Amino acid sequence: xxxxxxxxxxxxxxxxxxxxxxxxxxxxxxxxxxxxxxxxxxxxxxxxxxxxxxxxxxxxxxxxxxxxxxxxxxxxxxxxxxxxxxxxxxxxxxxxxxxxxxxxxxx
Numbered sequence: 001x002x003x004x005x006x007x008x009x010x011x012x013x014x015x016x017x018x019x020x021x022x023x024x025x026x027x028x029x030x031x032x033x034x035x036x037x038x039x040x041x042x043x044x045x046x047x048x049x050x051x052x053x054x055x056x057x058x059x060x061x062x063x064x065x066x067x068x069x070x071x072x073x074x075x076x077x078x079x080x081x082x083x084x085x086x087x088x089x090x091x092x093x094x095x096x097x098x099x100x101x102x103x104x105x106x107x
Contacts, residue, residue: 024093025067028101030058030078037062038105041080048073071095078103 026045030038043064044055049072058064075089083105093099 022071022095023067024069024071024095024097024099025065026069026076026091026093026099026101027063027065028103029062030064030080030103030105031062032083032105032107038080038083041078041083041105043076043078043103045069045074045076048075069093071097076101078105080105083107 030041030043032038037058037060039058039060039062041058041062041064042055043058043066044053045066046053047070050070054066056064056066071094072092074091074093075087076091077085077087079085084107086103086105088101088103091099091101
């Protein structure tokens with residue numbers, strides 16, 4: 001019984017680990033025109049093919065990160081109180097890509 005459970009666990013690991021390696025990530029910083037960081041901005045990324053959204057907030061240094069993104073086409077938006085919403089479309093992320101995408105928001 002233990003041997004069977006061990007084999008099942010090994011099989012699951014072998015399926016999951018390669019799948020996790022087939023992803024992309026994007027990180028960046030949100031600032032205003034003067035270069036001041038904008039903490040607590042809401043950054044949303046949308047997979048165009050699936051219409052699935054993920055959102056996060058920038059930290060106190062204005063940084064955000066999205067990891068484990070499926071390769072494909074995306075659009076992103078940044079919202080922060082007192083600033084115009086900023087959107088970017090036509091973003092393409094590929095397998096193992098680690099992209100950096102910074103945003104400069106306007107009042």
